Amino acid sequence: MNAYTCFAGAFAVRRSEIFLEDERGTVWTYAELDRETARVASFLTGLGLGRGDRVAAQIEKSPQGLFLYLGALRAGFAYLPLNTAYQKGEIAYFLEDAEPAVFVCDPARAEGYAGLARRAGVLHLLTLGGDGGGTLTDGVREAAEEFRDAPMSADGLAVIIYTSGTTGRSKGAMVTHGNLTSNAAALKDYWRFTERDVLIHALPVFHVHGLFVAVHPVLLAGARLLFQRRFDPKAVLGAMPRATALMGVPTFYVRLLAEPGLSREAAQGMRLFVSGSAPLLLDTFAEWQSRTAHTILERYGMSEAGMITSNPYEGERRGGTVGFPLPGVSVRVVGAYDRPLGAGEPGAVQIRGPNVFAGYWRMPEKTREEFTADAWFKTGDVGQWSEDGYLSIVGRAKDLIISGGYNVYPKEIELVIDAIPGVVESAVVGIPHPDFGEAVTAAVVRQDEAALTEADVIARVKAEIAGYKVPKLVRFVDELPRNAMGKVQKGLLREQLARERML
Numbered sequence: 007m008n009a010y011t012c013f014a015g016a017f018a019v020r021r022s023e024i025f026l027e028d029e030r031g032t033v034w035t036y037a038e039l040d041r042e043t044a045r046v047a048s049f050l051t052g053l054g055l056g057r058g059d060r061v062a063a064q065i066e067k068s069p070q071g072l073f074l075y076l077g078a079l080r081a082g083f084a085y086l087p088l089n090t091a092y093q094k095g096e097i098a099y100f101l102e103d104a105e106p107a108v109f110v111c112d113p114a115r116a117e118g119y120a121g122l123a124r125r126a127g128v129l130h131l132l133t134l135g136g137d138g139g140g141t142l143t144d145g146v147r148e149a150a151e152e153f154r155d156a157p158m159s160a161d162g163l164a165v166i167i168y169t170s171g172t173t174g175r176s177k178g179a180m181v182t183h184g185n186l187t188s189n190a191a192a193l194k195d196y197w198r199f200t201e202r203d204v205l206i207h208a209l210p211v212f213h214v215h216g217l218f219v220a221v222h223p224v225l226l227a228g229a230r231l232l233f234q235r236r237f238d239p240k241a242v243l244g245a246m247p248r249a250t251a252l253m254g255v256p257t258f259y260v261r262l263l264a265e266p267g268l269s270r271e272a273a274q275g276m277r278l279f280v281s282g283s284a285p286l287l288l289d290t291f292a293e294w295q296s297r298t299a300h301t302i303l304e305r306y307g308m309s310e311a312g313m314i315t316s317n318p319y320e321g322e323r324r325g326g327t328v329g330f331p332l333p334g335v336s337v338r339v340v341g342a343y344d345r346p347l348g349a350g351e352p353g354a355v356q357i358r359g360p361n362v363f364a365g366y367w368r369m370p371e372k373t374r375e376e377f378t379a380d381a382w383f384k385t386g387d388v389g390q391w392s393e394d395g396y397l398s399i400v401g402r403a404k405d406l407i408i409s410g411g412y413n414v415y416p417k418e419i420e421l422v423i424d425a426i427p428g429v430v431e432s433a434v435v436g437i438p439h440p441d442f443g444e445a446v447t448a449a450v451v452r453q454d455e456a457a458l459t460e461a462d463v464i465a466r467v468k469a470e471i472a473g474y475k476v477p478k479l480v481r482f483v484d485e486l487p488r489n490a491m492g493k494v495q496k497g498l499l500r501e502q503l504a505r506e507r508m509l
Protein backbone atom coordinates (compact mmCIF):
# COMPACT_ATOMS: atom_id res chain seq x y z
CA MET A 7 0.00 0.00 0.00
CA ASN A 8 1.08 3.58 -0.63
CA ALA A 9 2.71 4.70 2.65
CA TYR A 10 0.79 7.97 2.61
CA THR A 11 -2.53 6.14 2.20
CA CYS A 12 -1.60 4.05 5.20
CA PHE A 13 -0.79 7.12 7.33
CA ALA A 14 -3.94 8.92 6.13
CA GLY A 15 -6.08 5.93 7.04
CA ALA A 16 -4.75 6.17 10.57
CA PHE A 17 -5.18 9.93 11.00
CA ALA A 18 -8.62 10.00 9.32
CA VAL A 19 -10.30 10.25 12.72
CA ARG A 20 -8.15 13.25 13.64
CA ARG A 21 -8.87 15.57 10.70
CA SER A 22 -9.88 18.57 12.77
CA GLU A 23 -6.94 18.19 15.16
CA ILE A 24 -3.60 19.94 14.86
CA PHE A 25 -0.87 18.03 13.05
CA LEU A 26 1.87 20.65 13.01
CA GLU A 27 2.63 23.91 14.75
CA ASP A 28 5.54 26.04 13.65
CA GLU A 29 7.66 28.42 15.74
CA ARG A 30 5.42 31.37 14.97
CA GLY A 31 2.40 29.49 16.26
CA THR A 32 0.90 28.89 12.80
CA VAL A 33 -0.90 25.56 12.79
CA TRP A 34 -1.93 23.00 10.18
CA THR A 35 -4.65 20.49 10.97
CA TYR A 36 -4.67 16.95 9.62
CA ALA A 37 -7.34 18.03 7.12
CA GLU A 38 -5.02 20.80 5.93
CA LEU A 39 -2.13 18.38 5.69
CA ASP A 40 -4.29 16.14 3.51
CA ARG A 41 -5.35 19.05 1.30
CA GLU A 42 -1.83 20.47 0.91
CA THR A 43 -0.30 17.13 0.03
CA ALA A 44 -3.13 16.51 -2.49
CA ARG A 45 -2.29 19.82 -4.13
CA VAL A 46 1.40 18.95 -4.31
CA ALA A 47 0.55 15.57 -5.85
CA SER A 48 -1.88 17.17 -8.35
CA PHE A 49 0.62 19.85 -9.29
CA LEU A 50 3.53 17.46 -9.85
CA THR A 51 1.34 15.04 -11.78
CA GLY A 52 0.19 17.97 -13.92
CA LEU A 53 3.82 18.62 -14.83
CA GLY A 54 3.78 15.27 -16.59
CA LEU A 55 5.67 13.18 -14.03
CA GLY A 56 5.05 9.43 -14.04
CA ARG A 57 5.29 6.69 -11.39
CA GLY A 58 8.84 6.31 -10.08
CA ASP A 59 10.06 9.66 -11.40
CA ARG A 60 12.40 11.36 -8.98
CA VAL A 61 11.66 14.61 -7.17
CA ALA A 62 14.87 15.97 -5.68
CA ALA A 63 14.84 18.70 -3.04
CA GLN A 64 17.51 20.77 -1.34
CA ILE A 65 15.35 23.05 0.75
CA GLU A 66 15.34 24.75 4.12
CA LYS A 67 13.12 23.11 6.70
CA SER A 68 9.50 24.29 6.41
CA PRO A 69 6.01 22.77 6.72
CA GLN A 70 5.68 23.17 2.94
CA GLY A 71 8.83 21.10 2.50
CA LEU A 72 7.25 18.32 4.53
CA PHE A 73 4.10 18.55 2.38
CA LEU A 74 6.31 18.23 -0.69
CA TYR A 75 7.72 14.95 0.63
CA LEU A 76 4.33 13.53 1.58
CA GLY A 77 2.74 14.78 -1.66
CA ALA A 78 5.44 13.04 -3.69
CA LEU A 79 4.69 9.81 -1.79
CA ARG A 80 0.97 10.15 -2.58
CA ALA A 81 1.66 10.54 -6.29
CA GLY A 82 4.03 7.57 -6.41
CA PHE A 83 7.14 9.64 -7.15
CA ALA A 84 10.47 8.93 -5.51
CA TYR A 85 11.51 11.70 -3.14
CA LEU A 86 15.19 12.52 -2.98
CA PRO A 87 16.10 14.75 -0.02
CA LEU A 88 19.45 16.54 -0.07
CA ASN A 89 21.41 18.09 2.79
CA THR A 90 21.22 21.91 2.71
CA ALA A 91 24.98 22.02 3.39
CA TYR A 92 25.82 20.40 0.02
CA GLN A 93 27.61 22.63 -2.44
CA LYS A 94 27.42 22.75 -6.24
CA GLY A 95 29.84 19.93 -6.95
CA GLU A 96 28.02 17.57 -4.56
CA ILE A 97 24.61 18.52 -5.97
CA ALA A 98 25.79 17.98 -9.54
CA TYR A 99 26.71 14.38 -8.69
CA PHE A 100 23.31 13.58 -7.16
CA LEU A 101 21.38 15.12 -10.05
CA GLU A 102 23.42 13.32 -12.65
CA ASP A 103 23.17 10.02 -10.84
CA ALA A 104 19.46 10.14 -9.95
CA GLU A 105 18.21 12.05 -13.01
CA PRO A 106 15.28 13.67 -11.26
CA ALA A 107 12.48 15.17 -13.35
CA VAL A 108 11.99 17.89 -10.74
CA PHE A 109 14.56 19.63 -8.58
CA VAL A 110 13.32 21.98 -5.87
CA CYS A 111 15.89 24.33 -4.37
CA ASP A 112 16.09 27.50 -2.33
CA PRO A 113 15.20 30.64 -4.35
CA ALA A 114 18.63 32.10 -3.60
CA ARG A 115 20.34 29.12 -5.20
CA ALA A 116 18.19 28.68 -8.32
CA GLU A 117 20.28 30.82 -10.62
CA GLY A 118 23.52 29.11 -9.62
CA TYR A 119 21.97 25.67 -10.14
CA ALA A 120 20.30 26.35 -13.51
CA GLY A 121 23.23 25.16 -15.61
CA LEU A 122 23.98 21.95 -13.74
CA ALA A 123 20.28 21.07 -13.50
CA ARG A 124 19.94 21.45 -17.28
CA ARG A 125 23.02 19.32 -17.92
CA ALA A 126 21.60 16.61 -15.63
CA GLY A 127 18.36 16.58 -17.61
CA VAL A 128 16.16 18.10 -14.88
CA LEU A 129 12.88 19.10 -16.56
CA HIS A 130 11.61 21.46 -13.89
CA LEU A 131 13.77 23.54 -11.56
CA LEU A 132 11.42 24.89 -8.89
CA THR A 133 11.99 26.91 -5.73
CA LEU A 134 10.85 26.73 -2.14
CA GLY A 135 12.25 29.03 0.55
CA GLY A 136 12.36 28.54 4.31
CA ASP A 137 9.43 31.00 4.52
CA GLY A 138 7.29 28.67 2.40
CA GLY A 139 7.37 30.87 -0.72
CA GLY A 140 8.66 30.07 -4.19
CA THR A 141 7.61 28.81 -7.60
CA LEU A 142 6.59 25.44 -6.15
CA THR A 143 4.15 27.12 -3.77
CA ASP A 144 2.84 29.34 -6.59
CA GLY A 145 2.07 26.24 -8.65
CA VAL A 146 0.66 24.25 -5.76
CA ARG A 147 -1.71 27.06 -4.79
CA GLU A 148 -3.56 26.66 -8.11
CA ALA A 149 -3.64 22.85 -8.08
CA ALA A 150 -6.61 20.58 -7.37
CA GLU A 151 -7.40 19.80 -3.73
CA GLU A 152 -8.48 16.26 -4.46
CA PHE A 153 -6.08 13.53 -5.41
CA ARG A 154 -6.47 9.79 -5.66
CA ASP A 155 -3.28 8.27 -4.13
CA ALA A 156 -1.23 6.21 -6.55
CA PRO A 157 -1.61 2.55 -5.61
CA MET A 158 1.85 1.29 -4.66
CA SER A 159 3.02 -2.19 -3.80
CA ALA A 160 5.21 -2.78 -0.76
CA ASP A 161 8.30 -2.88 -2.96
CA GLY A 162 7.42 0.34 -4.80
CA LEU A 163 10.13 2.99 -4.63
CA ALA A 164 9.31 5.79 -2.16
CA VAL A 165 12.54 7.62 -1.32
CA ILE A 166 16.16 7.60 -2.42
CA ILE A 167 18.57 8.54 0.35
CA TYR A 168 22.15 9.06 -0.64
CA THR A 169 24.77 7.71 1.70
CA SER A 170 28.46 8.21 1.11
CA GLY A 171 30.65 5.25 0.51
CA THR A 172 34.12 4.05 1.29
CA THR A 173 35.21 4.82 -2.28
CA GLY A 174 34.05 8.43 -1.91
CA ARG A 175 31.18 7.82 -4.36
CA SER A 176 27.72 8.21 -2.83
CA LYS A 177 25.14 5.47 -3.23
CA GLY A 178 21.40 6.06 -3.40
CA ALA A 179 19.62 3.74 -0.97
CA MET A 180 16.23 2.82 -2.45
CA VAL A 181 13.64 2.90 0.33
CA THR A 182 10.25 1.37 -0.46
CA HIS A 183 6.70 2.12 0.65
CA GLY A 184 6.75 -1.19 2.55
CA ASN A 185 9.94 -0.17 4.38
CA LEU A 186 8.30 3.05 5.53
CA THR A 187 5.01 1.60 6.71
CA SER A 188 6.46 -1.42 8.51
CA ASN A 189 9.01 0.68 10.40
CA ALA A 190 6.50 3.41 11.23
CA ALA A 191 4.07 0.90 12.73
CA ALA A 192 6.82 -0.83 14.72
CA LEU A 193 8.05 2.47 16.20
CA LYS A 194 4.60 3.84 17.01
CA ASP A 195 3.83 0.71 19.06
CA TYR A 196 7.27 0.20 20.56
CA TRP A 197 7.56 3.79 21.74
CA ARG A 198 3.85 4.01 22.66
CA PHE A 199 2.85 6.98 20.52
CA THR A 200 -0.76 8.08 20.97
CA GLU A 201 -2.91 11.02 19.89
CA ARG A 202 -1.92 12.78 23.11
CA ASP A 203 1.72 13.06 22.07
CA VAL A 204 3.42 16.31 21.13
CA LEU A 205 6.87 15.80 19.62
CA ILE A 206 9.52 18.52 19.50
CA HIS A 207 10.89 18.25 15.97
CA ALA A 208 14.26 20.01 15.75
CA LEU A 209 16.05 17.62 13.37
CA PRO A 210 16.85 18.29 9.74
CA VAL A 211 14.35 16.73 7.32
CA PHE A 212 16.75 15.37 4.74
CA HIS A 213 17.74 12.22 6.62
CA VAL A 214 16.02 9.13 7.96
CA HIS A 215 15.97 10.44 11.53
CA GLY A 216 14.14 13.73 10.94
CA LEU A 217 12.12 12.71 7.87
CA PHE A 218 10.91 9.23 8.82
CA VAL A 219 11.48 8.41 12.50
CA ALA A 220 10.31 11.73 13.91
CA VAL A 221 7.33 12.11 11.53
CA HIS A 222 5.77 8.76 10.60
CA PRO A 223 4.87 7.47 14.09
CA VAL A 224 3.32 10.88 14.79
CA LEU A 225 1.17 10.58 11.64
CA LEU A 226 0.09 7.06 12.53
CA ALA A 227 -0.88 8.15 16.03
CA GLY A 228 -2.59 11.37 14.93
CA ALA A 229 -0.25 13.20 17.30
CA ARG A 230 1.27 16.69 17.00
CA LEU A 231 4.61 18.11 15.87
CA LEU A 232 6.18 21.25 17.30
CA PHE A 233 8.21 22.07 14.23
CA GLN A 234 11.43 24.01 14.84
CA ARG A 235 13.48 25.16 11.89
CA ARG A 236 16.82 24.30 13.43
CA PHE A 237 18.11 22.88 16.66
CA ASP A 238 18.40 25.58 19.30
CA PRO A 239 18.69 24.17 22.84
CA LYS A 240 16.87 27.16 24.31
CA ALA A 241 13.95 26.75 21.94
CA VAL A 242 13.74 23.03 22.74
CA LEU A 243 13.78 23.78 26.47
CA GLY A 244 11.12 26.43 25.94
CA ALA A 245 8.87 23.93 24.15
CA MET A 246 9.19 21.15 26.75
CA PRO A 247 6.35 22.27 29.01
CA ARG A 248 3.96 21.82 26.06
CA ALA A 249 5.51 18.63 24.71
CA THR A 250 5.76 14.93 25.54
CA ALA A 251 8.63 13.65 23.38
CA LEU A 252 11.95 14.63 21.82
CA MET A 253 14.10 12.84 19.28
CA GLY A 254 17.68 13.89 18.72
CA VAL A 255 21.25 13.01 17.93
CA PRO A 256 23.65 12.83 20.91
CA THR A 257 24.88 16.38 20.22
CA PHE A 258 21.34 17.62 21.05
CA TYR A 259 21.59 16.08 24.51
CA VAL A 260 25.15 17.34 25.08
CA ARG A 261 24.07 20.90 24.21
CA LEU A 262 20.86 20.68 26.26
CA LEU A 263 22.91 19.59 29.28
CA ALA A 264 24.92 22.80 28.93
CA GLU A 265 21.69 24.79 29.53
CA PRO A 266 21.32 25.81 33.18
CA GLY A 267 17.54 25.70 32.73
CA LEU A 268 17.51 21.94 32.12
CA SER A 269 16.04 20.44 35.26
CA ARG A 270 13.54 17.90 36.57
CA GLU A 271 10.87 20.60 36.54
CA ALA A 272 11.62 21.60 32.95
CA ALA A 273 11.28 17.99 31.77
CA GLN A 274 8.39 17.08 34.05
CA GLY A 275 5.68 16.79 31.41
CA MET A 276 7.86 14.85 28.98
CA ARG A 277 7.49 11.10 28.67
CA LEU A 278 10.16 10.16 26.13
CA PHE A 279 13.65 11.23 25.07
CA VAL A 280 15.07 9.21 22.16
CA SER A 281 18.68 9.35 20.96
CA GLY A 282 20.24 7.86 17.85
CA SER A 283 22.26 8.25 14.64
CA ALA A 284 25.52 8.13 16.61
CA PRO A 285 26.74 6.57 19.87
CA LEU A 286 25.44 8.24 23.03
CA LEU A 287 28.25 8.53 25.55
CA LEU A 288 27.61 6.92 28.93
CA ASP A 289 28.44 10.24 30.61
CA THR A 290 25.67 11.98 28.68
CA PHE A 291 23.24 9.16 29.46
CA ALA A 292 24.04 9.30 33.20
CA GLU A 293 24.09 13.08 33.46
CA TRP A 294 20.70 13.28 31.72
CA GLN A 295 19.30 10.86 34.25
CA SER A 296 20.53 12.83 37.23
CA ARG A 297 19.50 16.23 35.83
CA THR A 298 16.03 15.34 34.52
CA ALA A 299 15.12 12.03 36.18
CA HIS A 300 14.44 10.67 32.67
CA THR A 301 16.33 7.82 31.06
CA ILE A 302 17.23 8.44 27.42
CA LEU A 303 16.03 5.65 25.15
CA GLU A 304 18.81 4.86 22.67
CA ARG A 305 18.05 3.16 19.39
CA TYR A 306 20.07 2.14 16.33
CA GLY A 307 19.32 2.57 12.65
CA MET A 308 20.59 3.53 9.23
CA SER A 309 19.42 4.91 5.89
CA GLU A 310 19.34 1.44 4.36
CA ALA A 311 17.08 -0.01 7.05
CA GLY A 312 15.31 2.69 9.03
CA MET A 313 15.26 1.65 12.67
CA ILE A 314 16.77 -1.70 13.56
CA THR A 315 16.99 -2.00 17.34
CA SER A 316 15.71 -0.04 20.31
CA ASN A 317 15.96 -0.03 24.05
CA PRO A 318 12.64 -0.97 25.60
CA TYR A 319 9.95 1.51 26.53
CA GLU A 320 9.21 -0.40 29.68
CA GLY A 321 11.99 -2.40 31.27
CA GLU A 322 15.61 -1.44 31.56
CA ARG A 323 17.01 1.14 29.12
CA ARG A 324 20.65 0.26 29.32
CA GLY A 325 23.25 2.95 28.60
CA GLY A 326 25.93 2.00 26.08
CA THR A 327 23.54 -0.38 24.32
CA VAL A 328 21.02 0.02 21.51
CA GLY A 329 18.59 -2.50 22.97
CA PHE A 330 16.72 -5.29 21.20
CA PRO A 331 15.74 -5.94 17.57
CA LEU A 332 12.45 -4.20 16.76
CA PRO A 333 9.46 -6.52 16.18
CA GLY A 334 9.77 -8.11 12.74
CA VAL A 335 13.48 -7.29 12.41
CA SER A 336 16.13 -10.01 12.67
CA VAL A 337 19.64 -9.14 13.77
CA ARG A 338 22.67 -11.39 13.91
CA VAL A 339 26.27 -10.75 14.93
CA VAL A 340 28.61 -12.87 12.86
CA GLY A 341 32.26 -13.85 12.73
CA ALA A 342 34.22 -15.47 9.92
CA TYR A 343 32.10 -17.17 7.21
CA ASP A 344 29.03 -15.38 8.57
CA ARG A 345 28.92 -17.71 11.56
CA PRO A 346 26.56 -16.30 14.20
CA LEU A 347 28.29 -15.39 17.46
CA GLY A 348 27.01 -15.62 21.00
CA ALA A 349 27.06 -13.12 23.83
CA GLY A 350 30.29 -11.26 24.50
CA GLU A 351 31.89 -11.84 21.11
CA PRO A 352 32.21 -8.79 18.84
CA GLY A 353 31.34 -9.32 15.19
CA ALA A 354 29.69 -7.88 12.08
CA VAL A 355 26.06 -6.83 12.46
CA GLN A 356 23.77 -8.23 9.76
CA ILE A 357 20.03 -7.70 9.46
CA ARG A 358 16.90 -8.91 7.71
CA GLY A 359 13.32 -7.71 7.73
CA PRO A 360 10.63 -5.63 6.06
CA ASN A 361 12.62 -2.51 6.96
CA VAL A 362 15.60 -3.44 4.76
CA PHE A 363 15.91 -1.36 1.59
CA ALA A 364 15.62 -2.57 -2.00
CA GLY A 365 19.25 -1.94 -3.00
CA TYR A 366 21.42 0.91 -4.26
CA TRP A 367 20.14 2.98 -7.15
CA ARG A 368 21.66 1.71 -10.41
CA MET A 369 24.42 -0.15 -8.53
CA PRO A 370 23.49 -3.84 -8.71
CA GLU A 371 27.08 -4.91 -8.09
CA LYS A 372 27.42 -2.79 -4.96
CA THR A 373 24.04 -4.06 -3.78
CA ARG A 374 25.11 -7.68 -4.21
CA GLU A 375 28.31 -7.05 -2.28
CA GLU A 376 26.37 -5.68 0.68
CA PHE A 377 24.12 -8.73 1.06
CA THR A 378 25.16 -12.22 2.09
CA ALA A 379 24.25 -15.25 -0.04
CA ASP A 380 21.34 -15.92 2.33
CA ALA A 381 20.03 -12.34 1.96
CA TRP A 382 21.22 -10.67 5.16
CA PHE A 383 22.23 -7.02 4.80
CA LYS A 384 25.73 -6.19 6.03
CA THR A 385 25.42 -3.01 8.07
CA GLY A 386 29.15 -2.33 8.32
CA ASP A 387 28.77 -1.93 12.08
CA VAL A 388 30.46 -4.11 14.68
CA GLY A 389 28.21 -5.26 17.49
CA GLN A 390 28.10 -7.51 20.51
CA TRP A 391 25.24 -9.20 22.38
CA SER A 392 24.93 -9.18 26.16
CA GLU A 393 23.85 -12.38 27.92
CA ASP A 394 20.33 -11.01 28.19
CA GLY A 395 20.01 -9.95 24.55
CA TYR A 396 20.96 -6.27 24.46
CA LEU A 397 22.98 -5.24 21.43
CA SER A 398 25.92 -2.83 21.76
CA ILE A 399 27.54 -1.16 18.78
CA VAL A 400 31.22 -1.49 19.62
CA GLY A 401 32.83 -0.28 16.42
CA ARG A 402 32.59 0.02 12.67
CA ALA A 403 33.99 -2.18 9.96
CA LYS A 404 33.43 0.67 7.51
CA ASP A 405 35.83 3.60 7.42
CA LEU A 406 33.28 6.12 8.62
CA ILE A 407 33.25 9.19 10.87
CA ILE A 408 30.00 10.33 12.50
CA SER A 409 30.10 14.01 13.40
CA GLY A 410 27.06 15.46 15.15
CA GLY A 411 24.97 12.68 13.61
CA TYR A 412 26.19 13.27 10.05
CA ASN A 413 28.18 10.59 8.28
CA VAL A 414 31.49 11.57 6.75
CA TYR A 415 33.47 9.12 4.65
CA PRO A 416 37.21 9.92 4.93
CA LYS A 417 37.88 8.99 1.30
CA GLU A 418 35.81 11.87 -0.01
CA ILE A 419 37.73 14.41 2.10
CA GLU A 420 41.09 12.83 1.28
CA LEU A 421 40.37 13.19 -2.44
CA VAL A 422 39.68 16.91 -2.01
CA ILE A 423 42.79 17.48 0.15
CA ASP A 424 45.05 15.49 -2.16
CA ALA A 425 44.05 17.75 -5.05
CA ILE A 426 45.35 20.88 -3.25
CA PRO A 427 48.65 22.05 -4.80
CA GLY A 428 51.52 21.32 -2.40
CA VAL A 429 49.89 18.24 -0.85
CA VAL A 430 51.61 14.88 -1.30
CA GLU A 431 48.97 12.79 0.44
CA SER A 432 46.53 12.81 3.32
CA ALA A 433 44.59 10.59 5.69
CA VAL A 434 41.38 11.59 7.43
CA VAL A 435 40.17 10.10 10.72
CA GLY A 436 37.64 10.91 13.44
CA ILE A 437 38.93 11.82 16.89
CA PRO A 438 36.79 12.22 20.02
CA HIS A 439 35.07 15.60 20.24
CA PRO A 440 33.03 16.82 23.22
CA ASP A 441 30.23 18.36 21.11
CA PHE A 442 30.13 16.41 17.84
CA GLY A 443 31.17 13.02 19.26
CA GLU A 444 33.85 12.73 16.61
CA ALA A 445 35.73 15.50 14.82
CA VAL A 446 36.90 15.16 11.23
CA THR A 447 40.69 15.42 11.46
CA ALA A 448 43.27 15.35 8.67
CA ALA A 449 46.91 14.32 8.69
CA VAL A 450 48.61 15.89 5.68
CA VAL A 451 52.02 15.29 4.11
CA ARG A 452 53.05 18.41 2.18
CA GLN A 453 55.80 18.91 -0.36
CA ASP A 454 59.05 20.15 1.17
CA GLU A 455 58.84 23.56 -0.42
CA ALA A 456 55.09 24.03 0.11
CA ALA A 457 54.18 26.91 2.41
CA LEU A 458 50.77 25.38 3.07
CA THR A 459 49.10 26.19 6.40
CA GLU A 460 46.26 24.55 8.31
CA ALA A 461 44.03 27.51 7.46
CA ASP A 462 44.83 27.10 3.74
CA VAL A 463 43.77 23.45 3.76
CA ILE A 464 40.59 24.19 5.68
CA ALA A 465 39.69 27.07 3.34
CA ARG A 466 40.25 24.96 0.24
CA VAL A 467 38.08 22.11 1.50
CA LYS A 468 35.39 24.51 2.72
CA ALA A 469 35.15 26.05 -0.75
CA GLU A 470 34.18 22.69 -2.23
CA ILE A 471 32.16 20.52 0.12
CA ALA A 472 29.56 20.68 2.88
CA GLY A 473 30.74 22.48 6.04
CA TYR A 474 30.21 19.53 8.38
CA LYS A 475 32.74 17.49 6.34
CA VAL A 476 35.49 20.13 6.66
CA PRO A 477 38.30 19.05 9.03
CA LYS A 478 38.12 20.74 12.41
CA LEU A 479 41.84 20.07 12.74
CA VAL A 480 44.68 19.62 10.24
CA ARG A 481 48.08 18.29 11.29
CA PHE A 482 51.12 18.22 9.03
CA VAL A 483 53.18 15.05 9.32
CA ASP A 484 56.39 13.85 7.66
CA GLU A 485 54.80 10.58 6.67
CA LEU A 486 51.63 8.60 7.26
CA PRO A 487 51.96 5.50 9.47
CA ARG A 488 51.69 2.42 7.24
CA ASN A 489 51.70 -1.30 7.83
CA ALA A 490 53.88 -3.81 6.00
CA MET A 491 51.33 -3.95 3.17
CA GLY A 492 51.62 -0.19 2.68
CA LYS A 493 48.12 0.46 4.04
CA VAL A 494 47.65 3.57 6.18
CA GLN A 495 47.16 2.55 9.81
CA LYS A 496 44.16 4.66 10.63
CA GLY A 497 43.79 3.29 14.16
CA LEU A 498 47.33 4.33 15.01
CA LEU A 499 46.88 7.72 13.39
CA ARG A 500 43.65 8.27 15.30
CA GLU A 501 45.42 7.53 18.58
CA GLN A 502 48.36 9.82 17.72
CA LEU A 503 46.15 12.72 16.70
CA ALA A 504 43.80 12.30 19.67
CA ARG A 505 46.76 12.24 22.08
CA GLU A 506 48.27 15.31 20.48
CA ARG A 507 44.94 17.11 20.73
CA MET A 508 44.80 16.46 24.44
CA LEU A 509 48.32 17.76 25.16
Ligand code: MLC
Pocket residue numbers: 209210213214215216236237255257258282283284306307308309409410411412442472473474475
Ligand atom coordinates in the same frame (compact mmCIF):
# COMPACT_ATOMS: atom_id res chain seq x y z
C1 MLC B 1 27.19 21.84 11.63
N1 MLC B 1 28.54 21.94 11.59
C2 MLC B 1 29.06 20.75 11.87
C3 MLC B 1 27.97 19.88 12.07
N2 MLC B 1 26.83 20.59 11.91
N3 MLC B 1 30.33 20.33 11.96
C4 MLC B 1 30.53 19.05 12.24
N4 MLC B 1 29.53 18.16 12.43
C5 MLC B 1 28.23 18.55 12.36
N5 MLC B 1 27.25 17.69 12.55
C6 MLC B 1 29.36 23.14 11.34
C7 MLC B 1 28.91 23.97 10.15
O1 MLC B 1 29.53 23.56 8.98
C8 MLC B 1 29.36 25.35 10.57
O2 MLC B 1 30.74 25.48 10.34
C9 MLC B 1 29.13 25.35 12.06
O3 MLC B 1 29.19 23.98 12.47
C10 MLC B 1 27.80 25.95 12.46
O4 MLC B 1 26.75 25.45 11.61
P1 MLC B 1 25.25 25.33 12.09
O5 MLC B 1 24.42 24.85 10.97
O6 MLC B 1 24.87 26.60 12.81
O7 MLC B 1 25.38 24.17 13.12
P2 MLC B 1 24.40 23.70 14.21
O8 MLC B 1 23.03 24.25 13.97
O9 MLC B 1 25.03 23.94 15.52
O10 MLC B 1 24.34 22.14 13.88
C11 MLC B 1 24.73 21.13 14.73
C12 MLC B 1 23.66 20.04 14.77
C13 MLC B 1 23.43 19.56 13.33
C14 MLC B 1 24.14 18.94 15.67
C15 MLC B 1 22.36 20.64 15.33
O11 MLC B 1 24.63 19.06 12.80
C16 MLC B 1 22.34 18.53 13.25
O12 MLC B 1 21.17 18.88 13.21
N6 MLC B 1 22.71 17.25 13.22
C17 MLC B 1 21.73 16.17 13.08
C18 MLC B 1 22.14 15.27 11.97
C19 MLC B 1 21.09 14.22 11.65
O13 MLC B 1 19.89 14.49 11.59
N7 MLC B 1 21.51 12.96 11.47
C20 MLC B 1 20.60 11.88 11.20
C21 MLC B 1 21.16 11.02 10.08
S1 MLC B 1 20.13 9.60 9.85
P3 MLC B 1 31.45 26.87 9.99
O14 MLC B 1 32.89 26.51 9.93
O15 MLC B 1 30.89 27.27 8.69
O16 MLC B 1 31.10 27.80 11.11
C22 MLC B 1 20.99 8.33 10.57
C23 MLC B 1 20.24 7.05 10.79
C24 MLC B 1 19.82 6.99 12.20
O17 MLC B 1 22.08 8.49 10.97
O18 MLC B 1 20.12 6.01 12.87
O19 MLC B 1 19.17 7.96 12.63
Ligand code: AMP
Pocket residue numbers: 169214281282283284285286304305306307308309310328385386387399402408412413
Ligand atom coordinates in the same frame (compact mmCIF):
# COMPACT_ATOMS: atom_id res chain seq x y z
P1 AMP C 1 23.32 6.75 8.05
O1 AMP C 1 24.03 6.04 6.96
O2 AMP C 1 23.48 8.25 8.01
O3 AMP C 1 21.93 6.35 8.10
O4 AMP C 1 24.01 6.31 9.40
C1 AMP C 1 23.88 5.02 9.89
C2 AMP C 1 24.97 4.68 10.84
O5 AMP C 1 24.87 5.46 12.02
C3 AMP C 1 24.90 3.26 11.34
O6 AMP C 1 25.40 2.33 10.41
C4 AMP C 1 25.72 3.34 12.61
O7 AMP C 1 27.10 3.28 12.31
C5 AMP C 1 25.39 4.73 13.12
N1 AMP C 1 24.42 4.72 14.22
C6 AMP C 1 23.09 4.97 14.18
N2 AMP C 1 22.55 4.88 15.43
C7 AMP C 1 23.56 4.56 16.27
C8 AMP C 1 23.66 4.33 17.68
N3 AMP C 1 22.63 4.47 18.50
N4 AMP C 1 24.88 3.99 18.17
C9 AMP C 1 25.95 3.88 17.38
N5 AMP C 1 25.93 4.10 16.06
C10 AMP C 1 24.75 4.44 15.50
